[in-house]
Amino acid sequence: MSDKTATKAIGAIAAKLGSDRVETAREILTCYAFDATNIKSLPFAVTFPRSMEEVRSIVSLCSESGVHVIPRGAGTGFVGGTVPVTGGVVVSMERLGKILDIDASQRVAVVESGVVNGMLQREAAKHGLMFPPDPSSLEVSTLGGNVAQDAGGPRALKYGVTRDYVLGIEFVTWEGRLVEPVCPGVGSRRWDPLDSLLTSSEGTLGLITKIWLRLLFVPKELVTVLAFFGTTVAAAGAVSRVLDCGVLPAAVELIDSVAMDCIKAFVDVNIPSGAGCSLLIETDGREGEARESMAVVRKVLDGAGVIDVRVAESQAQREELWRMRRSISPSLARIAPSKINEDVCVPRSKLPDLVEEVNKLGRKYRLRVPTFGHAGDGNLHVNVMLDRRDKDEVRRAEAMVGELFEATLRLDGTISGEHGIGITKLEYLPRQLGPAGVVFQSRIKRAFDPGGTVNPGKVIVQS
Amino acid sequence: MSDKTATKAIGAIAAKLGSDRVETAREILTCYAFDATNIKSLPFAVTFPRSMEEVRSIVSLCSESGVHVIPRGAGTGFVGGTVPVTGGVVVSMERLGKILDIDASQRVAVVESGVVNGMLQREAAKHGLMFPPDPSSLEVSTLGGNVAQDAGGPRALKYGVTRDYVLGIEFVTWEGRLVEPVCPGVGSRRWDPLDSLLTSSEGTLGLITKIWLRLLFVPKELVTVLAFFGTTVAAAGAVSRVLDCGVLPAAVELIDSVAMDCIKAFVDVNIPSGAGCSLLIETDGREGEARESMAVVRKVLDGAGVIDVRVAESQAQREELWRMRRSISPSLARIAPSKINEDVCVPRSKLPDLVEEVNKLGRKYRLRVPTFGHAGDGNLHVNVMLDRRDKDEVRRAEAMVGELFEATLRLDGTISGEHGIGITKLEYLPRQLGPAGVVFQSRIKRAFDPGGTVNPGKVIVQS
Numbered sequence: 059m060s061d062k063t064a065t066k067a068i069g070a071i072a073a074k075l076g077s078d079r080v081e082t083a084r085e086i087l088t089c090y091a092f093d094a095t096n097i098k099s100l101p102f103a104v105t106f107p108r109s110m111e112e113v114r115s116i117v118s119l120c121s122e123s124g125v126h127v128i129p130r131g132a133g134t135g136f137v138g139g140t141v142p143v144t145g146g147v148v149v150s151m152e153r154l155g156k157i158l159d160i161d162a163s164q165r166v167a168v169v170e171s172g173v174v175n176g177m178l179q180r181e182a183a184k185h186g187l188m189f190p191p192d193p194s195s196l197e198v199s200t201l202g203g204n205v206a207q208d209a210g211g212p213r214a215l216k217y218g219v220t221r222d223y224v225l226g227i228e229f230v231t232w233e234g235r236l237v238e239p240v241c242p243g244v245g246s247r248r249w250d251p252l253d254s255l256l257t258s259s260e261g262t263l264g265l266i267t268k269i270w271l272r273l274l275f276v277p278k279e280l281v282t283v284l285a286f287f288g289t290t291v292a293a294a295g296a297v298s299r300v301l302d303c304g305v306l307p308a309a310v311e312l313i314d315s316v317a318m319d320c321i322k323a324f325v326d327v328n329i330p331s332g333a334g335c336s337l338l339i340e341t342d343g344r345e346g347e348a349r350e351s352m353a354v355v356r357k358v359l360d361g362a363g364v365i366d367v368r369v370a371e372s373q374a375q376r377e378e379l380w381r382m383r384r385s386i387s388p389s390l391a392r393i394a395p396s397k398i399n400e401d402v403c404v405p406r407s408k409l410p411d412l413v414e415e416v417n418k419l420g421r422k423y424r425l426r427v428p429t430f431g432h433a434g435d436g437n438l439h440v441n442v443m444l445d446r447r448d449k450d451e452v453r454r455a456e457a458m459v460g461e462l463f464e465a466t467l468r469l470d471g472t473i474s475g476e477h478g479i480g481i482t483k484l485e486y487l488p489r490q491l492g493p494a495g496v497v498f499q500s501r502i503k504r505a506f507d508p509g510g511t512v513n514p515g516k517v518i519v520q521s
Numbered sequence: 522m523s524d525k526t527a528t529k530a531i532g533a534i535a536a537k538l539g540s541d542r543v544e545t546a547r548e549i550l551t552c553y554a555f556d557a558t559n560i561k562s563l564p565f566a567v568t569f570p571r572s573m574e575e576v577r578s579i580v581s582l583c584s585e586s587g588v589h590v591i592p593r594g595a596g597t598g599f600v601g602g603t604v605p606v607t608g609g610v611v612v613s614m615e616r617l618g619k620i621l622d623i624d625a626s627q628r629v630a631v632v633e634s635g636v637v638n639g640m641l642q643r644e645a646a647k648h649g650l651m652f653p654p655d656p657s658s659l660e661v662s663t664l665g666g667n668v669a670q671d672a673g674g675p676r677a678l679k680y681g682v683t684r685d686y687v688l689g690i691e692f693v694t695w696e697g698r699l700v701e702p703v704c705p706g707v708g709s710r711r712w713d714p715l716d717s718l719l720t721s722s723e724g725t726l727g728l729i730t731k732i733w734l735r736l737l738f739v740p741k742e743l744v745t746v747l748a749f750f751g752t753t754v755a756a757a758g759a760v761s762r763v764l765d766c767g768v769l770p771a772a773v774e775l776i777d778s779v780a781m782d783c784i785k786a787f788v789d790v791n792i793p794s795g796a797g798c799s800l801l802i803e804t805d806g807r808e809g810e811a812r813e814s815m816a817v818v819r820k821v822l823d824g825a826g827v828i829d830v831r832v833a834e835s836q837a838q839r840e841e842l843w844r845m846r847r848s849i850s851p852s853l854a855r856i857a858p859s860k861i862n863e864d865v866c867v868p869r870s871k872l873p874d875l876v877e878e879v880n881k882l883g884r885k886y887r888l889r890v891p892t893f894g895h896a897g898d899g900n901l902h903v904n905v906m907l908d909r910r911d912k913d914e915v916r917r918a919e920a921m922v923g924e925l926f927e928a929t930l931r932l933d934g935t936i937s938g939e940h941g942i943g944i945t946k947l948e949y950l951p952r953q954l955g956p957a958g959v960v961f962q963s964r965i966k967r968a969f970d971p972g973g974t975v976n977p978g979k980v981i982v983q984s
Contacts (some may be wrong), residue, residue, distance in 0.1 A: 254717030
């Protein structure tokens with residue numbers, strides 16, 4: 059793809075859709091050059107379609123001259139999935155932002171792919187409904203991005219991930235063809251291999267334009283507690299015991315002491331002396347159920363070495379605890395200017411081993427490694443803090459991440475709990491998939507994108 | 522594929538695995554020539570592997586000479602999915618029947634693909650757990666078959682279908698290669714496009730040998746009622762109102778008067794005069810919850826023209842109601858020697874229209890059409906009864922099914938609520954998928970089975 063062909067494609071798009079649909083000014087391109095990884099690569103242009111038809115026009119005009127297209131939601135991803143590594147044309151979905159329908163009776167929402175997760179949450183709540191996937195980025199990230207990455211969140215423990223709520227996907231293929239879902243929302247069965255593939259395709263198989271999502275009734279009662287432990291290993295051990303007690307909490311989040319320190323600025327939480335880690339636990343259900351479930355959980359915590367338990371007494375206190383949890387990622391900037399954020403995931407029973415491994419690696423490489431995440435799922439967000447100007451620190455951080463992935467695979471875990479593969483974990487994927495898995499990946503990619511022009515160089519690599 | 526090459530392949534299999542792994546006697550072949558559709562086509566041979574390795578040997582020896590392989594569970598399917606339409610070698614999974622593990626703490630079961638659904642239900646129950654998918658065939662059908670067809674059942678309304686419980690699939694490819702799942706059961710996220718594709722592949726992409734399944738806690742309380750209505754249209758109308766009342770029943774099953782008549786022989790149910798249809802409704806949950814939910818449901822039924830409501834007072838009565846429901850399909854033999862069983866599915870609000878359409882078509886074609894099924898999902902099992910010796914009746918029945926599918930598509934429905942496509946619905950599939958969907962189907966088939974030797978002639982057709 060030469061600049062000349064790209065210029066021609068961009069000209070054709072502007073001529074067809076209007077010049078306000080295309081941006082090539084460097085200051086604009088810069089905003090679309092990276093995601094939350096801070097890995098940066100400038101696109102050739104950014105486009106802002108306002109309808110599915112405009113997405114089709116953009117993609118087919120690019121496809122005609124082999125120009126790469128990179129779909130983009132809000133750019134909150136942690137794996138570089140939307141970074142335009144080969145240049146090309148970014149197709150930003152931010153103006154495809156309409157909730158088209160909420161059918162309260164069928165409990166189905168139909169949305170354009172640029173709708174922000176939190177916007178759907180609020181609209182659904184008006185009908186007594188909720189959309190369970192709740193990544194920390196929910197006030198920013200788009201549903202199209204959530205689907206493409208199969209986003210999770212704290213509630214995944216009880217309610218599953220985005221995949222569990224996708225009823226149908228409308229998408230545009232590499233050549234600008236439209237594919238509509240089969241009977242989305244009809245019946246309990248969703249026989250559509252394409253929906254399955256597009257969900258978690260990380261934008262490499264097509265451009266998602268419209269989504270049918272299943273909603274659930276909002277639980278009537280929520281009880282939230284923050285439980286403190288002496289060490290992260292002790293907290294990790296308590297997680298397994300909580301999950302074995304016969305009630306399934308809606309969330310079991312771990313926050314280690316480094317992360318706790320960072321968020322003190324955001325929330326007035328009085329950490330008891332001797333506390334080295336905390337668990338944020340929520341139960342939910344109908345009236346009385348959440349309280350009863352939490353009573354069972356608290357009995358288990360008492361037997362698992364808990365130091366102190368704080369109960370959110372009001373909705374305001376509950377929201378404060380969750381705001382605190384969601385603030386961890388941004389608050390880490392207080393420690394160091396950069397971080398490598400990995401989300402490794404192991405069988406829950408091996409969580410204490412993973413935590414010990416992280417501690418050991420932090421000491422070995424002399425790095426601060428605040429750790430938190432969806433402990434109930436065995437999923438930890440390991441944040442390796444660094445200053446990218448310090449070349450030695452960068453080298454140590456990268457070596458540590460490599461060892462972390464090795465340890466995760468050794469513990470029968472997966473290198474991505476929920477963030478995806480993108481570009482940052484690509485080199486580790488073959489070990490996880492095995493040779494047959496890699497072959498099928500590339501065959502599936504070829505079936506959807508024979509020219510390799512849709513979000514190239516990412517998780518699904520062409521052979 | 523000539524008989525000579527097939528004979529050679531069979532000889533090689535017997536030589537490698539032992540002659541007890543292969544059967545070619547006509548009386549045995551006959552048993553493996555059909556499924557519940559009664560469509561019959563003799564295989565060349567039937568094989569009985571006892572391990573994944575033996576499945577690999579059989580498939581690779583067949584693959585070398587282009588002999589077709591047809592995976593088979595228990596043959597309870599309603600669409601001819603396992604009928605060996607091109608002859609070939611049936612690979613029966615019935616001796617791959619071990620439950621390998623039930624991890625009560627992680628709530629994960631690992632099973633060989635020939636394990637019968639009901640066997641897992643009983644083993645899981647010992648740990649206070651359940652596997653929600655519960656097709657009527659559950660005492661016969663295998664989990665491999667359930668996964669391949671993405672089976673549903675009455676509980677799908679609340680708990681979803683098999684797809685929602687698959688954590689990982691081990692399968693053998695067309696050439697006898699083994700593909701293992703990535704970290705099955707680790708975390709909430711299941712990033713594995715292959716699992717998604719194999720589930721509901723109807724045996725056309727590979728041979729499933731081992732499955733990791735998610736289990737749920739058994740609900741503490743169940744309340745089951747049988748509610749009678751004057752007409753099927755009235756009952757269908759009540760379904761929407763029940764589903765809009767803010768509680769989600771575990772099951773809402775419709776049984777029309779013809780079906781009720783058939784099952785009277787199985788169960789002592791006193792049908793009130795004037796009753797033309799009934800709904801079997803179940804609520805579940807923790808202690809007190811199921812009763813409270815049912816109170817809400819009953820208030821709705823009262824306002825929706827219910828004639829009479831029978832409450833199952835004991836576990837024995839409850840089981841009797843469900844046995845009755847599960848007996849419908851076999852009991853229809855009392856009306857006519859054959860039936861065409863279709864499972865069309867429409868948006869729930871259009872259920873009364875579908876029921877009227879079925880009544881109209883039954884009158885037009887002078888056929889008895891007992892109708893029942895998962896009304897809460899908008900999914901009806903329409904049984905066109907016939908005597909295949911009566912050529913005129915066969916012609917009328919086939920014409921009626923065609924019109925039924927047309928009507929379903931017109932009502933924005935799907936031609937398969939849960940039974941799949943197989944061979945019986947193949948000609949209607951392109952209309953449902955659209956041209957782009959058909960293209961992707963054949964590309965996916967080619968990616969998995971380039972030679973077209975795995976269960977050929979079925980839902981996923983090669984272009």
